Amino acid sequence: MGRTKGRAGGIGLRPAVFSVVLGLSAMPAIAQNFNFSNVVVEGNTQVDDPTILSFAGISRGQSLSGGELNDAYQRIMDSGLFQSVEMTPQGNTLRITVEEFPIVNTIAFEGNSIIGDERLATLVKSQTRRVFSPTQAEADAAAITLAYSQSGRTAATVEPQIIRRSANSVDLVFTITEGRVAEIERIAFAGNRTYSDRRLRQVLETRQAGILRRLIRADTFIPERTQVDRQMLRDFYLSRGFADVQIGQPSAELTRDRGSYFLTFNIQEGQRYRFGNVSVVSEVPGIDLSDFQDQLWIKRGSYYSPSSVDNVTTRMENVGVQQGLNFIRVEPRVTRNVQNGTLDVQFALVRGPRIFVERIDIEGNTTTQDRVIRRQFRTVEGDPFNPREIRQAAERIRALGFFSDAQVESQQGSSPDQVVVNVDVEEQPTGSLSFGVAYGAVSGVGFNIGFSESNFLGRGQSLGVNIGTGSDSVSSTISFSEPAFLGRDLKFGLSANYTTTDSENSDYDTKSIGISPSLTFPVGDYSRLELRYNISEADISDVEDDSSEILQREEDLGDQITSSVGYSFSYDTRTNGINPLGGVLLRFGQDFAGLGGDVDYVKTSMTAVAERRVWNEDLTLRAVFEGGALTMLNDDVSTVPNRYFGNSIRGFDPNGIGPRDLTAENEDALGGNYFAVARLESEFPLGLPAEYGITGGLFMDAGSVWGLDDNVGTDGVEVDDSMNLRSSVGFSVFWSTPIGPLRLNFTKALKKEDYDEERNFDLTINTRF
Template sequence: MVWGKVTGKSCGERKSGINILYRKVSAISLAVALGYALAPLPAEAQSYRFNSVQVEGNQRIQTSTVVAYTGIERGQTVSAGELNDAYQRILDSGVFETVEIVPRGSTLVIKVTEFPTINQISFEGNRRLKDDALSDIIESAPRRVFSPSQAERDAALIAEAYSVQGRLASRVTPRIIRRSNNRVDLVFEISEGETIEVERVSFTGNRVYSDRRLRRILETKQAGLLRTFIRSDTLIEDRLEFDKQVLRDFYLSRGYVDFRVNSANAEVTQERDAVFLVVDVTEGQQFRFGNITVTSEMPEADADLFQSTLKIRPGVVYSPTLVENAIDRMEGLAVRNEIDFLRVEPRVTRNERNLTLDIEFVLTRGPRVFVERIDIEGNTTTLDRVIRQQFRSVEGDPFNPRSIRNSAERIRALGYFANADVETREGSSSDQVIVDVDVEEQPTGSLNLGGAYSVTDGFGVSVGLTENNFLGRGQRLSFNIATATESDSYVLGFTEPYLLGRELKFDLDLGLNETDSSFSEYKTKRVFFRPALTFNTGEDSSVQVRYTWDKDEMLFDDDDTNQNLAGPVIQSEIAQGEQTASAFGVTYRYDSRLTGLDPNAGFLVEIGADYAGLGGDSEYIKATTKLVAQRRIWNEEVTIRATLEAGAFQWEGGGNSRTLDRFVLTPSVMRGFEPGGIGPRDQTDGNPNGGNYNDFLGGNYYAVARFDAEFPLGLPEELGLRGGLFYDVGGLWGLQNVNTAGLNSGNGIVGRDRSFRHVVGFSLLWTTGFGPLRFNFSKALKKEDFDEEQAFDLTLQARF
């Protein structure tokens, strides 16, 4: 008897009989009795006993190994079912192509055919993915035993690699070619298929936010004209799952706590070359914060003190981020006040009538658990201390799960690692926790090539070499070269984000700038050295303290004939030659645009001052202020922005100041005019070309207010075009400490007095695969006769 797969043997006889029934037995009893009487008797089980086991056909696998797979001992009585199990165990070992079990008396004969060895692996039909890339994906390899199941898994991995590129119709078929000596060639036949583009992304169920607004936050984009450069319009399942989460976060941060994504269906077009993605959502109602209270269950924790740290106010749109930030602040306060194991538990009460959420922050005592140690693995280049700096807890500190989660996010945000997993496990005792950090390094250096164009500086090329994790110390080292038609810049930069192991950022810049602007009759050259320290003073605020040493000079053009084209003031400034300045400066910065209470609004405040006079040739005080406020309105599709900039310059030293020291406004500050197009000018007569000179001289004071509105144009989104309107008002005035020896009592200088210009304009913003383009068309409503207008401005900056 032979088993390909043993299922057992049965033989038996059917017996039936009818017992004598009493006459008064009911019909139901009769039926039951008949059923039992007609049932077959159990089959007699077949059993075997083998004194020896013989294996045939094995070449690489030893006989003892095959016998061990069966699990049958010599002399052991086994049933047919147990033989079947033995057959299955041999087959499941994955090393035999065929298995046959043949009982021969007291001998069990096992006939096997081993899987062949892979001679070589090849790929056919692949063009988009090269052989080397596919070899890295699969697990089958030459000189290993061929496994059909593994080949199928490898085919699935290859198909998945193509689906990531949007080729969902790709098919991969593994085939083998038999060779001598039980060897095979493994061939993966690949049909790549066409890329499936997302022709259209639409939404159903959305009432508050339009399709256009929701499409802007998705990673999946509609097919556009520049899809060669932007490959976000392919349908990828992982990206679609990410987009679902992005939608949830978007609505939840705006108070829609009941939002959900019901489905995301991709409908294939009739030509089967594209899909229509339809996302069905339920928005729900928007909730706001109601009563915000703090209660304490710990005697040492004063609820009023912790209440004072809250920035959330009733009526603000609900956002889980604000709740998390409030918890972080309160737990940080507990650490500073040495209140260990304090936990903040937010308890939410939902008010359906007025659509508010009451939040009660309860201060409770958490488990008495300590951090035993932090184990870091996988960092072959990065030093342990760089990773440990992201933790606010060290060995021996009370364990805080929220703090550990935040530390994990900071580690991932470094950008040094492809993967970073942070997990906790019980330590040497129940009150000890070990934090395991497992990271996977990734390249942190980059070579950037870029191009730029502006009306001011012309065409330019930039080359940058940056290492963000220099020598594994978490430091940033960069060297950038930017050359344009009218300017050149060479800057070497170094950054240490945690100076002396503290949250103290140290920057050091050393550079050379040269300009040869067509808007002036001279060139400039500047060498500078600038170290700076930056530290946080709050969640959204920071202070920078810096020292700047620079040496600069104004030069005539190489062409000697141009020396006579500069007016007497500029000629006197050029005659001063090289001048050095040694300055100490401070800047305070507050920015709530990303972390404020309102995700659609925020503002920026920058106030800075520099004092030069700590040695060098120059002595002055220069102060600047910048205020920015912005908000998204009308379904978050229109962005309005107001910017105010102002500055004051006061010369304190002997001699005269220069144009390089004073403020000169460019189109980035005041649109509608050339660089130096407004403000004091030297218009002394005597220009050899006839008429007057026309040199801009800069000013001691300036103030500019810019108002912008950006909005969609109603064009297909894949074009990447948006419109904008702007209104600028500002002026540059004041001119002291200048050499007027060559002037007729200074009568050749105009624009000293304060005068504000008014400009309106239209902007066309185009997001392209090469970079953002901005076209500005402007018209000066009010200006001075000597101002130099610039009605058109174009800027382009790209990285490739």
């Protein structure tokens, strides 16, 4: 650190020079005591004499030994205000000569471009107009170096230097050599027998450097991130039955050019276990176990998963609360059967300590209101303390997405039977402004602009505005939701939309405007029920003269107002279910129109999705079924804005299938009152490095759109609105690019009608910036 660098006149930091000079003539023996009637301080311009004497702790007439004189010297040095101190006894006079540290005039940064001056200034503790401290400057340099390391530049160096100025002041300059980003050249695994390196790399946040290394920042080597990766690997194995898995400290080796790393994770998988006997017992007399046994959802023979055990434990403790059994705890007791590879789990009901929640303290939330955080707790002040509930509340707080960090800890309260729960959060931005572009080979380019705020005014409410344009449509939507309506687990939503279309394969336009309030609430662990009302106005216009007379009659109806109530029930285990290899989504809904307005109908929709990963999770299989039925009442006739058009069947253009009036010149798509489509999909690796984000897929679609209330077309000829099956097969390429997910579909229609409009290739990409 002692060389000049950076600026003319700059000097490196040097150690402080200090000494205690004990004159031999004045001190014949080191054990001699001193008694000074006078103390003289020299060399000080910024720190006054009394302050220095107070540091020394010496008073006139005080008898001092040589050791006490040394201690006085050390106390002055420890003040951090002086570069050097000399204490010289001269008879009855003690002369203290000091050399003060200079005052920091300015603080500057040189050589930095990746991290700006404003960010760096927040990292240093040295301050202008304060005494310069070499120790603090070195600590500041270390903090800056750490910031570069966390951004992947582990080779960065920071050198603090001072430039002498007049009036005993200096400029403090941090000279920075940022260095290159330390990339991960290769991620390898040792000891993995069950899962391939490719599959395990998908678990990690860290990625190997690939052809897009200039854009993908996840390939940088950040030591802190590898610890997160290590935990993610452990959770991955535990959730799949490897109860004894051990993930060693990852080893990082520099390549020869010292510009990248080889990262290796050492894994000891251990034995894989399945669930054996699962039972519940009570060590508390008088408890009826029947309700608790109903919560044993674990299937014997399935692979062991800690999350499954935790889910059952939580449900049992909730049953205990519902029955008023305070201080009842559920202890999962696991017994290994190594020979047959099973784990027996016994859920024991035990009586926990009588501890109550004294209060919940919340800190760090400058924008978010306390009640938004507090409602994540199922516990309030005065309730029995349940450690599991507190941990789950912490997870719910983190899941809000409002905070970059959230720590929830408990400590003893005012008495041994009281607990104080401390919540410390660090807020992060929750609003976003997004711009999007989408491209379809036939539909062309579309643009989108949106604003969203997930913590509106700190109330935990969400607000969104979206405007989108395409080659054949313009749509705008505004939505608002309150997740804790009336202080309960009840979501209130309100949305409004306005849409106009000029369809690609239809010579007519549509327009619709509507508003819909809704209420959504849970009815089970994985299920929710939505109740809604909708009022809208829609019409069909600009029907060409050569279009079907069916469309012309619908245009004559003019604007039609629809007033409806409806519900949707959904059951979804794909993300938080008990099976980490897959899950299902079931959704069923109906809307009943006729509460005023111009139309009466019942509209029913259904969706079923099943997803599972097989072949050591390298292959994802997915089956999807969608269907809908529009049943008009009171002799009403369906119109284009309410009918289905089968746009979810790949291999065909939008509005490319369904009933058509073949006697009309333009053979416009008419849509249908019914639709059904089944899709089978797979996604698998193509043998390319996983960090490229390119995978392939095969799919097969089969379905149809059919049924019209008015099927009498041009010149009185009936339109064929029967259920004519369409099917297609295809191959997909998925590419997770830095600017958004890209998908290419190559499709071949297997079964179609002569008048259907095919689409053999489609490319879509969406991005946010």
